[in-house]
Amino acid sequence: MRTLCIDIGGTGIKATILDEQGTPMTxxxxxxxxxxxxxxxxxxxxEEIARAQGEFDRVSIGFPGVVMENVTKTAPHLDNEKWKGYPLGEAVERRLGKPVRxxxxxxxxxxxxxxGKGLEMVLTFGTGLGCALYIDGRYVPNLELGHHPYGKRDLKYEDRVFDAECKRIGPKRWNKRVRKMIEQVEPIFNYRKLYLGGGNARLLDTSRLPENVVVVDNVAGLLGGIKLWA
Structure with missing residues (x-):
């Protein structure tokens, strides 16, 4: 069983094919x-990427917004209005002729x-700020922490740490902001472990993060696709 895993981002779209054990085949x-x-x-x-990747049996898609039953509800870093209520799963199934999640x-x-133990949390740093929560390995979908108010001046969490802001203020100040955000998030969610990913996770100063905070490789955005079919 070969799974085509696609990760749609605000600046790039990534893809690979995984075997049944979740090992990349391409x-x-x-x-x-x-x-x-x-x-x-x-x-x-x-469709073009799928042809280039080769044979596959099913498709997993990571989308940068709220998704309910394969239908996209928000897409703040894409063409948001056109993605509201869009049946992405059904549309890709029609094009590729394979089941899609x-x-x-x-x-x-x-x-x-x-x-898969206790309460775990993920924050991803890239074009925006992604967030996910898990309880004993079960995913709690569509938690949009990035759009929650943060501090003064009507800012949101995402406004403080997204990619454009990182480039504007530089990695050193950006790291300080990330640590401050973690200090605010931890007593709210009381997670057992926090994972930091996304394209800008490579800029994080791991030596100054709490012991229960782990930086993960951005390729996880593709490798997790097979778990949608577990």
């Missing part, structure tokens, strides 16, 4: 996200790295 590919990032151009690209991209990343 080299992961990354292509820029089409602009405008509306459904048709992204589906055209997914879709979930939030941070949620899928966590499925690849969690231990």
């Amino acid at each position: 080299d992961p590919v990354r292509v820029p996200t089409p602009q405008p990032a509306s459904p048709d151009p992204i589906l055209d690209l997914i 879709v979930a939030n991209d941070a949620g899928i990343q966590g499925l690849a790295v969690i231990e």
Whole structure:
């Protein structure tokens, strides 16, 4: 059973094929996200990627927004209006002729790295801020911490740590903000373990993070796709 795993991001779309044990069978590919990032151009690209990857039996898609029953509800870093209520799973099934499951991209990343014990949490740093929560290995979907108010001036968590802000203030100040955010999040959720991922996780100063905070490889955004079929 071969699973085509696709990770849709605000700046790039990644894909690979996994075997039944979750081992990559093809080299992961990354292509820029089409602009405008509306459904048709992204589906055209997914179809092109699928042809290049080879044979597969099913498809898992990580999507940067709220997903309910394979239907996208929000997409703040894509063409948001056009993704509201969009049947992404059904649309990809029609194009590729294979069964499809879709979930939030941070949620899928966590499925690849969690231990499945107690309350675990994932934060992903990239174009935006992704978030996912797990209780004894069970995913609690569509927790959008990134859009929750943070401090003064009507800012949100995402406004403080997303990619554009990291580039504006530099990695040193950005790391300080991430640590401050962790200090606020920990007593709210009281997680047993926190995993930090996403494209900008590579910039984190791991020596200054709490013991129960772990930085994970961004490839987990693809590897967790097989868990949607568990």
